[in-house]
Amino acid sequence: MTPQSQDFQNRLRKEIEAAHNSVKTPLTHEEVAAVVRQVIQSLEGDVSAADLKFYSELEELAHYIRQAKNEIASIKPDDISTSFIPDATDELDAVVGATEDATNRIMDVCDEMSSIAAECAPPINERLVGCTTKIFEACNFQDVTGQRITKVVETLKHIDARVEAIVKAMGDEIHHVGGEHLTKNVHAADPEKGLLNGPQLPSNAISQEDIDKLLSGK
Amino acid sequence: MAVDMNMNVLIVDDYKTMLRIIENLLKQLGFKSVHQATDGSMALRVLREMPIGLVISDWNMQPMTGLQLLKEVRADNALKATPFIMITAESKTENVVAAKEAGVNNYIVKPFNAETLKQKISAVLGNF
Numbered sequence A: 001m002t003p004q005s006q007d008f009q010n011r012l013r014k015e016i017e018a019a020h021n022s023v024k025t026p027l028t029h030e031e032v033a034a035v036v037r038q039v040i041q042s043l044e045g046d047v048s049a050a051d052l053k054f055y056s057e058l059e060e061l062a063h064y065i066r067q068a069k070n071e072i073a074s075i076k077p078d079d080i081s082t083s084f085i086p087d088a089t090d091e092l093d094a095v096v097g098a099t100e101d102a103t104n105r106i107m108d109v110c111d112e113m114s115s116i117a118a119e120c121a122p123p124i125n126e127r128l129v130g131c132t133t134k135i136f137e138a139c140n141f142q143d144v145t146g147q148r149i150t151k152v153v154e155t156l157k158h159i160d161a162r163v164e165a166i167v168k169a170m171g172d173e174i175h176h177v178g179g180e181h182l183t184k185n186v187h188a189a190d191p192e193k194g195l196l197n198g199p200q201l202p203s204n205a206i207s208q209e210d211i212d213k214l215l216s217g218k
Numbered sequence B: 001m002a003v004d005m006n007m008n009v010l011i012v013d014d015y016k017t018m019l020r021i022i023e024n025l026l027k028q029l030g031f032k033s034v035h036q037a038t039d040g041s042m043a044l045r046v047l048r049e050m051p052i053g054l055v056i057s058d059w060n061m062q063p064m065t066g067l068q069l070l071k072e073v074r075a076d077n078a079l080k081a082t083p084f085i086m087i088t089a090e091s092k093t094e095n096v097v098a099a100k101e102a103g104v105n106n107y108i109v110k111p112f113n114a115e116t117l118k119q120k121i122s123a124v125l126g127n128f
Helices: A003-022 A029-043 A049-074 A077-119 A124-139 A141-170 A191-195 A206-218 B016-029 B040-049 B066-075 B093-102 B114-125
Strands: B008-012 B033-037 B054-056 B086-090 B106-107
Touching: A003 B008, A029 A049, A049 A077, A049 A141, A077 A124, A077 A141, A077 B054, A124 B016, A124 B054, A141 B016, A141 B040, A141 B066, B008 B040, B008 B093, B016 B033, B016 B106, B033 B040, B040 B066, B054 B066, B054 B114, B066 B086, B066 B093, B086 B114
Parallel strands: B008 B033, B008 B054, B054 B086, B086 B106
Antiparallel strands: none
16 A cells, blocks of 8 residues: 555544544444545645545445435345244144144044054954054154154245345345335225235134124124 | 063154054063153163163163263173163164264164064064
């Protein structure tokens, strides 16, 4: 680095520090740009071409970062943490719960079949035991499926933590940028599609009994 | 030497459905006394309370994993000769190597079938 560049950077740092100390909130990009302009003007001709190139690249970089921030903010990353990830993990937990419940009911029936087999004479009893063994074997898919889903949930939580870190790093700016909440507008073009929400989590669903009541008008 | 079908077999898994599946398969293979534990530390307590002829354990459990249980068993003079089979979804080479180094007698990857279970038990205890 040339002595001129060093001098330029020292002056720039001092001006920005002074500006920072004079206000309580962090400087905006425009305020930083104004400080840089002020320093450039005060140099009165002792800025080299290399310094100007450096400044120009710095400005481009700031512009690029600002644009990236706006783009990230416009997709409302808050929604990912507050809505998408929790919804996805709840759905996956429901899948594990439902398959576990179904597996246990299948095995209950197998136990019943084994009791019936004990009352039967050969070769019927042997054939029945053979069938229940095959069913038990098939049921151990559920453990593997559950573990795979748990891995997906962990990955989603990792993504969630990363997104949260990005949102935090971007500070308050992210909340001032406009943009539509994806969750609420996904079906705006076709309101009937908004009715297609797929299977509901047990806590959100209404029972068949409630549906019957609704239909009968009671 | 014939396998004693009255021996105590201990199955260890944090997943109750899997305990039920393994217990049923073992009973259909002829084992009459099957005991359950839901993690390594509980299994260790059972192992110190009664004579266990075979341990069939999952790997991924909390607070004590199947591998930690295996190491504890092998480090305990009274238990170190206990046959130990790992049944797990962990199917990477390094898992099998680590289990082998810790002294596992056999290793079954989930999902498995009754025939595989029988073969691996036979390989450890002898034909039955």
